Amino acid sequence: MRSLAVVGGGVVGLSVAWRAAEQGWSVTVFDPDAGSGASWVAGGMLAPLSEGWPGEDELLQFGAASLRRWPDFRDRLRAATEVDVFVAEQTLTLALDSADAADLRTIADFCADHGYALELLDRAGVRGAEAGLSRTVRAGLLATDEPAVDNRLLVGALRQACEQNGVHIKTETVDNVDQLDYDQIVLAAGSGSVRLCGLPVRPVKGEILRLRRRPGTPPPPRRVIRARVHGRPIYLVPRADGVVVGATQYEAGFDTTVTVAGVRDLIADAEAIWPALGDYELAEAAAGGRPCTPDNLPLLGRLSDRLVAATGHGRNGILGVPITVDAVLALLAGSELPEAKAADPQRFTAASSGGNQ
Numbered sequence: 144m145r146s147l148a149v150v151g152g153g154v155v156g157l158s159v160a161w162r163a164a165e166q167g168w169s170v171t172v173f174d175p176d177a178g179s180g181a182s183w184v185a186g187g188m189l190a191p192l193s194e195g196w197p198g199e200d201e202l203l204q205f206g207a208a209s210l211r212r213w214p215d216f217r218d219r220l221r222a223a224t225e226v227d228v229f230v231a232e233q234t235l236t237l238a239l240d241s242a243d244a245a246d247l248r249t250i251a252d253f254c255a256d257h258g259y260a261l262e263l264l265d266r267a268g269v270r271g272a273e274a275g276l277s278r279t280v281r282a283g284l285l286a287t288d289e290p291a292v293d294n295r296l297l298v299g300a301l302r303q304a305c306e307q308n309g310v311h312i313k314t315e316t317v318d319n320v321d322q323l324d325y326d327q328i329v330l331a332a333g334s335g336s337v338r339l340c341g342l343p344v345r346p347v348k349g350e351i352l353r354l355r356r357r358p359g360t361p362p363p364p365r366r367v368i369r370a371r372v373h374g375r376p377i378y379l380v381p382r383a384d385g386v387v388v389g390a391t392q393y394e395a396g397f398d399t400t401v402t403v404a405g406v407r408d409l410i411a412d413a414e415a416i417w418p419a420l421g422d423y424e425l426a427e428a429a430a431g432g433r434p435c436t437p438d439n440l441p442l443l444g445r446l447s448d449r450l451v452a453a454t455g456h457g458r459n460g461i462l463g464v465p466i467t468v469d470a471v472l473a474l475l476a477g478s479e480l481p482e483a484k485a486a487d488p489q490r491f492t493a494a495s496s497g498g499n500q
Contacts, residue, residue, distance in 0.1 A: 144169045147475070148325040150317045150339065152177025154185075154294070155453055156331035157301035158216075158464045159471050161223075163329075164308035166472065171325070172305070172312045178298040181333055181460060184351050184431035185294040186380045186389045188367055189213055189462045190234045192261060192286050197253050201485040202439055205466065207259065208482040210289070212465030217292075223307065226300040231381050234289035235264075235272060237370035237416065238282040247284040261286050273364050275417055280370075291367045291380050294461060320450060327475055329451045333434035334397065336454040342442055343491050344455040346397050346432025350405040351389035352413075353382070353427040354420055361419040372412035379417055386420065388413045390458075399430040433457050436491075443470050443486035444479075451475070452488045 145168050149160045152174030164170045191206025221227050238244040251261045262285040269276060269283040305312065320328055320339055330336055334346035356363060363386040368379040380387045391405045406428050414421050435457040436442060442455040451474050456463045470483035 145327070146325040147171070148173060148323045148328045149331055150174075150320060150323075150328065151331035151333060151335070151454070152312060153180050153182035153331065153333060154178075154297055154301060154461055154464055155456065155467055156329070157298070157305055158468050159329050159331060159453060160310045161301055161304040161308060162468050162472060163475065164305065164310050168475070170305075170310045172310060173315050173317045173323075174312065175314050175316050177312055177314075178302065181431040181433055182294060182298055184349070184429045185461055186351065186378055186387050187230070187292040187294040187297070187461055188234065188289075188369075188378060188380060189291060190286065190289045190367065190369070191459070191462060192254050192259050193234050193236045193250065193284065193289055193369060195250055195254050197249065199439070200257070203254070203257060205440060205482070205485055206459060206462055207257075209463050209466035212469065213290070216465040216468070220300055220304060223304045224300045226296055226303070228292040228297045228300060229290050230293045230383070231291040231365065231367050234286040234291070234367040234369060235269070235364075236284040236286070237269065237276070237280050237368065239279055239370060239372065240281065243371060244282045247282060251284055273366060273368065275361055275364060275419055276368070277416055277418055279415070289367070292461060293382060297461065326449070327451065328449055329453050329471055330446070331453045333454060334432050336434065336442070336452070340446060340450075340452070342452065342454065342488065343436055344434045344442065346395075347435045347457070348393040348395040348398060348430055349390040349433055349458070350401055350409065350428065350430040351387055352406065352409050352425065353385065353387055353429075354413075354423040355385040355426040357422060357424050360422045364417060368416060370416050372415050375408060375412055377409070377412040377416060379413060379420075385423055385426065388420070397432060399432060401428045401430050405430075433460070441467070441486045442488040442491075443467055443483050444488050445474055446488060
């Protein structure tokens, strides 16, 4: 039986391990605390269209290709574990002033140029979609095909699927991938990839809050809500017991300390969008490091005849899971996935020309 080592136990690593095991590989995942990194503090948005912007054509197409694969991935995981990880089916991006409204039109036009339809809503349309929104909202952009998942349900379901298919998880830190005695190795170590292979991946800190609905308080939004408040991006993602609010963004290296200023800004901005959240319970404040690359596309391809990169997904790690799995499985079978070509790590040849640095 062919042996596969997966270095990194986040949603990408666990997904690759599960599907590879289904295809007959003997799989071992190496991670000192699988599922505890950026995957554990993610918002879970699947929103490549709402995040689209002119000039980021390859990023849009990569994200949209993965989004198209999510329904099948959802169904496959639900069939294996009886867990449905979806918590919302649509995304609504808001404008609070005329500049924001102009940006929404820019995004809608950009997506339309690539064949993706988004719906512009006026003030009445926005209030009709989500009655709990602040009356200061001027306009909205509705993406009817951009859902969201509960990241922690996803981590748990993937661990269950791995266990059911015989994946062995070793709570060990890998210091040298070349010393792993396996037929093939998949590097899914997020920001740790720079330490292992010198890849151009850096952590970008993000703080999030989990707010729990208290008895008698209004329910959270039914859709994912995105906006900018005082120039800061904010999102609200529903959960079964409340809502996730995120996310700050700092270049802070590997620091994952939650700051007072970060929590203050997130709470203030969330209330400016959805006033009822002020009566919710602050259940958790957490931070993680998104593994980002210089062009915001992941690193997905062969580094050597034995080593495959599947890392650097940035803020779109959960969105990119299905296409990443398909691309890695194709590489392990000796072929390539055309839709993942833009993420080839060889585009950064100077950084990815060797093994361990």
